[in-house]
Amino acid sequence: MMRLLPAALLLASFSRAEFIETRVRRADAVDGISGVLRELARRRRHRVQPCEEADVPRKPNLPDQFSAFVWTVNDFGPTKGLKSNATLYYDKDKRMESIIGERVSLLPIGIPATISQSTYADATGTYFSLNDVCRRGNGKFSDKWGWLAVAKYGGSDSFKGEIVETWHFTSQKANLTLFSVGDEPRLYSYSVAIELIPGKPAEVVNSTEVYINITAGPPPADKLAKPKDCTGATPVCNSTSRGKSIARQEHYLAHPPGLYNISNQNTADVLGDTVFTCMDVSTGGTKMDHYGVISHYVIAVDTRYGEYSLCNGHPGVCVGYEYFHVGREASIGAGYPNGGQCSDNDDIGSWFSLPSRGRCDSMSALEKGECTWFVEKRVKTVNITCPFDTHKMLQACTLRETPVFSTAQAIFSKAFSSDDESQGGCKDLGGPPAAEIH
Numbered sequence: 001m002m003r004l005l006p007a008a009l010l011l012a013s014f015s016r017a018e019f020i021e022t023r024v025r026r027a028d029a030v031d032g033i034s035g036v037l038r039e040l041a042r043r044r045r046h047r048v049q050p051c052e053e054a055d056v057p058r059k060p061n062l063p064d065q066f067s068a069f070v071w072t073v074n075d076f077g078p079t080k081g082l083k084s085n086a087t088l089y090y091d092k093d094k095r096m097e098s099i100i101g102e103r104v105s106l107l108p109i110g111i112p113a114t115i116s117q118s119t120y121a122d123a124t125g126t127y128f129s130l131n132d133v134c135r136r137g138n139g140k141f142s143d144k145w146g147w148l149a150v151a152k153y154g155g156s157d158s159f160k161g162e163i164v165e166t167w168h169f170t171s172q173k174a175n176l177t178l179f180s181v182g183d184e185p186r187l188y189s190y191s192v193a194i195e196l197i198p199g200k201p202a203e204v205v206n207s208t209e210v211y212i213n214i215t216a217g218p219p220p221a222d223k224l225a226k227p228k229d230c231t232g233a234t235p236v237c238n239s240t241s242r243g244k245s246i247a248r249q250e251h252y253l254a255h256p257p258g259l260y261n262i263s264n265q266n267t268a269d270v271l272g273d274t275v276f277t278c279m280d281v282s283t284g285g286t287k288m289d290h291y292g293v294i295s296h297y298v299i300a301v302d303t304r305y306g307e308y309s310l311c312n313g314h315p316g317v318c319v320g321y322e323y324f325h326v327g328r329e330a331s332i333g334a335g336y337p338n339g340g341q342c343s344d345n346d347d348i349g350s351w352f353s354l355p356s357r358g359r360c361d362s363m364s365a366l367e368k369g370e371c372t373w374f375v376e377k378r379v380k381t382v383n384i385t386c387p388f389d390t391h392k393m394l395q396a397c398t399l400r401e402t403p404v405f406s407t408a409q410a411i412f413s414k415a416f417s418s419d420d421e422s423q424g425g426c427k428d429l430g431g432p433p434a435a436e437i438h
Contacts, residue, residue: 056153057165060180062145064092067223068185068214070099072207086118088211089219095141096224097121106334109279110400113335113348120226127230133307133329133339134230135320145185147176159186185211233321236304237328237342245303246366248376251352252416254280254291254384256314260431261438262297262375263356264316266309268331272349274409275331278397281388293429294387296379296416297437300363301326301352302372305341308333309353318353325372327353347403359438375434380416386426387415 072084086101101117119128126137147169154166157179164179164186172193179187188209238245252273253262268276277294280286308329309320320327330340331349340350358372366374387393393415396408411424418425 059148059151059167060165060178060185061183062148062180062185063090063183063214063216065218066090066214066216067219069212071210071212087223089223090144091219091224092143093218094224095123097141097144098224098226100223106332107400110397111275111332111334111348111404112402113330113332115332115334120224120230122224122226127226129227129230131333131339132227132229132337133234133333133341134227135310136230137319145178147174148178151176151178162186184214187211233307234338234341236306236325238304246300247303248298248300250379251297251299252294253297254286254294256290257292257429259314260295260378260381260436261315262299262354263359263438264311264318264354266311266351266353267297267299268351269349270413271405271409272331272345272351274405274412275349276351277384277388277412278393278405278408281384281394282397286384292384293381294384294415295381295431297375298377298379299354300360300366300374300376302358302366302369304372307341308339308351309355311353316356318355320353322353323355324358325355326358327355356438375437377434378431378437381429381431382415382426383429386421387411390421390426391415391424 067090068088070086070088072086084101084104086099089096089098089100091097098120099118103114103116106113106115115131117128117130119126121127121139121141123141126139126141127134128137129135148167151167151169154168154177156163156165158164159179162181164181167178167180169176174193175191177187177189178185188211189207191204191206193204250270251262251267252270253265253267254273254277255265267273273294277286280289280291285291302325304325305328306322306325307320308327309318309322311318328341329351330336330343330345331351333339334348336343336345340348354373360366360371360374363374363376365371391411391414393408393411396411397405399405399407401407414424415426419427421427
């Protein structure tokens with residue numbers, strides 16, 4: 001089950017930012033997402049044929065050090081199409097890049113909270129920070145404009161009232177476009193096949209970056225440096241207790257049929273899974289990940305929660321620094337310190353990460369503190385179409401309510417509390433006993 005923003009997922013593999021935003025405050029420079037995307041689509045349909053050698057201008061000598069306001073949009077995941085404001089700091093000489101996002105409202109997807117996202121790349125790696133929780137991704141700093149050495153000239157055109165030169169590079173794994181004016185970038189659009197999940201097939205990610213108010217020269221050092229918490233996990237909650245912090249909890253997991261194991265997976269409480277499935281089903285992520293069912297488990301958990309890890313795939317692979325304690329955050333990491341690791345999160349629900357190293361073979365091992373979570377029971381498994389199609393949960397997900405998703409949560413809960421479809425319930429599809437779930 002994929003429980004993360006697409007931005008974070010992308011940043012784990014690529015040193016470019018995908019931020020989400022609900023407004024563009026520089027309206028004088030950018031007249032909205034639809035206009036930019038329409039222009040790009042038109043250019044791709046009517047791309048100028050490569051010019052004769054004599055007509056090709058020199059390639060732009062883009063700055064090795066600069067800062068710029070950046071407006072971006074991506075087409076990936078629950079927040080696709082939402083606008084993004086950020087400030088980019090780039091220093092090729094120091095091999096450092098950071099993209100620091102403005103605080104973002106989640107109201108467009110029905111959640112009255114905000115999040116902040118930033119990414120940092122240097123010679124040691126790529127790091128992404130979501131609501132002050134920093135995780136390490138794949139890759140390291142890369143030359144942002146290195147591909148221009150083999151780019152082809154696509155002719156001149158107009159963009160936002162300026163004459164721009166267009167440059168293109170195409171390969172089996174990437175399709176890159178740059179609009180430039182002299183030695184300054186104006187727009188960078190890319191479609192890149194990226195291994196978003198380590199060891200899993202690459203997926204194609206599309207993004208567009210519009211550069212505004214570019215300032216050449218070395219960026220401030222404090223803007224380039226990654227936060228201190230990017231080097232390791234934060235302390236666990238209630239770290240002074242030992243062996244006396246066990247709670248039995250109801251966890252839910254959307255997953256492909258037949259794959260019931262929950263090691264290195266992200267589960268959620270009932271509200272947290274309502275939030276997740278509402279976003280995932282409505283944007284097509286459920287079909288992409290082949291999530292055909294939702295299972296309900298009773299899990300005994302050591303509540304000295306660690307930092308939440310981003311887990312994806314089957315078998316699961318997690319991105320984060322916590323390998324033993326159960327990770328925890330508010331849904332989407334929104335609205336609470338450190339993403340909600342040690343908060344109640346009652347108004348938005350909680351998501352959990354279950355590291356394989358913390359799995360218990362017995363309740364006694366959990367009580368002794370030898371591990372951190374134990375599956376007591378698989379309660380029920382339902383077809384995901386039952387709540388979403390039969391009982392109209394998908395329509396309920398579009399309601400803007402306080403508390404959030406209250407109607408959708410009621411439908412979700414009823415699906416598991418009853419087997420009678422005429423009463424809002426869903427049939428149990430069956431599944432393995434707890435002893436066979438890892």
